[in-house]
Amino acid sequence: MVKRERVFIPKPKSAFLSGTCVKCGTENVFFSNSTCDVKCKQCGEILAYKTGGKVELSESIGEEIKRLDYS
Numbered sequence: 001m002v003k004r005e006r007v008f009i010p011k012p013k014s015a016f017l018s019g020t021c022v023k024c025g026t027e028n029v030f031f032s033n034s035t036c037d038v039k040c041k042q043c044g045e046i047l048a049y050k051t052g053g054k055v056e057l058s059e060s061i062g063e064e065i066k067r068l069d070y071s
Helices: none
Strands: 016-020 027-031 046-049 066-068
Touching: 027 046
Parallel strands: none
Antiparallel strands: 016 027, 016 066
C-alpha cells in the first residue's frame, strides 16, 4: 500500500468582515467580495462599494475593520 502525500487545502482569499458605521455606531458584518453595495442595517448609509473583485470601503465605515475567521 502506497502512502498518500499530504495535500493541503488552500484557504480562501475572501472572508467576512466586521466594521462599525460612523454615523450611527452599528456594527455590520459583510462579505469582502460582495456583489452589491453594502449598506448599514440601521441608517442605510453606504459602507462599501462594489467593484469587480473586493469591495472598496467608504469613509462612512470606522477605521477598525476585523476579519472574521471561523476555522
